Amino acid sequence: MKxxxxxxxxxxxxxxxxxxxxxxxxxxxxxxxxxxxIESTIYSTKPLQIDIYxxxxxxxxxxxxxxxxxxxxxxxxxxKILYIxxxxxxxxxxxPKNDPYPLEKVVDCFCSGVHQYGSFFxxxxxxxxxxxxxxxxxxxxxxxxxxxxPKGHVLRISKFMGKLVDEKEVDQVLWRCSLERxxxxxxNKNGSILLNVPNTSFFRKGEVGDWNNYLTPEMEERxxxxxxxxLEAFGLFL
Numbered sequence: 354m355k356x357x358x359x360x361x362x363x364x365x366x367x368x369x370x371x372x373x374x375x376x377x378x379x380x381x382x383x384x385x386x387x388x389x390x391i392e393s394t395i396y397s398t399k400p401l402q403i404d405i406y407x408x409x410x411x412x413x414x415x416x417x418x419x420x421x422x423x424x425x426x427x428x429x430x431x432x433k434i435l436y437i438x439x440x441x442x443x444x445x446x447x448x449p450k451n452d453p454y455p456l457e458k459v460v461d462c463f464c465s466g467v468h469q470y471g472s473f474f475x476x477x478x479x480x481x482x483x484x485x486x487x488x489x490x491x492x493x494x495x496x497x498x499x500x501x502x503p504k505g506h507v508l509r510i511s512k513f514m515g516k517l518v519d520e521k522e523v524d525q526v527l528w529r530c531s532l533e534r535x536x537x538x539x540x541n542k543n544g545s546i547l548l549n550v551p552n553t554s555f556f557r558k559g560e561v562g563d564w565n566n567y568l569t570p571e572m573e574e575r576x577x578x579x580x581x582x583x584l585e586a587f588g589l590f591l
Contacts, residue, residue, distance in 0.1 A: 355447035356439040357496040358415065359555045362388040363530040365413055365435065368511045371518060379529055380538055385555060386546045388413040396548040408432075417470045420479040433513065436480040439496035440591045441473060441584075442564035442576050447557055460572050464579055474583035481589045495591060497561050503527050532559045 362384040370378060378387060382399075389401055391414055403412050408430075416423075427434075439447075445463045454462075466472030484493035492513045499506045504523050511518045518526065528534065535541055536556045545551050564573075584591060 355557055356444055357437045357499065359384055359535070360530060360532065360559070361435060361437045361494070362413070362415065363535060364507060364510065364526060365514070367526040367529050368507070368514055368516050368518060369413065371516055371522065377529060379535065380540065382540055383544075383546050383552045383555065384535075388415050390415045390417065392416060392418065393547060396550075398545055398548055419471055419476050420483055434480070434491040435494070435510065435513070436484065436491060437494045437496055437499070438477045438481070438591060440561070440564070441580055442568060442573065443561065444473060445576070446564045446567050456567065456572075460568070460575065464575055474579055477591070478584055478587055478589060482587060497591075500561055532556065
C-alpha cells in the first residue's frame, strides 16, 4: 500500500540536509536506503549506512508497525514520529498491480483487515488518537492535505523536526522531492535496495482520487461504511 511514505522520507531527508545546495542525497540512492524500514532490513541488498540499534546520534528510521505494538523504548523516548495517512480507497488502489488476486478479493481483504500489519483502519486511527493526545510526540499528516498545501506542510514538518527552513529552502526541498523528479532519477529507475523489490515499485501515480477509475459503487460504499465506523467516529476524515 502506498500512502505517501516515499515522499515523506524524501522530504525528511532534505529537511535534515537543510537543504545542502552542494549535495543532493536523493540522487545517490533510493530514499528507502537512507531511511530504512526496521522490519525489512533483513532483506536489504546493500549494507546499511546507519546502525539501527545505536541511538547516540539523530537518525531517520521507518516502521509499518501499529502503534499498539511499538516498544516502550520508542513510546517513552524523546524520539518523534511522523505519520502520513491517505484516503483508504486510494490506498487500496495503490497496491501493486501484479497482485494475483482479482480486485474484488483485494477489496475484501482490505476491508477485513487481512494484511501483514493488520487493519488499515485500526492502524491509522491508533496513530491519529495518540497524535491528538501527544501532539509534541506524533505529527499526523494527511496525504491529500500535503498535496494541496505542500509549502505549509513542509514548514510544519520542519518545525516539528526542529530543523527550520526558510521559504527559499522550502521551494528547493519541494523541487527535489517532486514525484516526477524522483521517478526519473537513475537511482530509482534501476536497481533494488530490498530483495525482489525493484526501486521502480516505490513510485506510482501519486494522484488524489484515482480510485474513481477502478472501484465499483458497491466497493466504494463498503469502504465508506467502514470509514464512517472506524475513522469518522473518532473525528478523522480521509
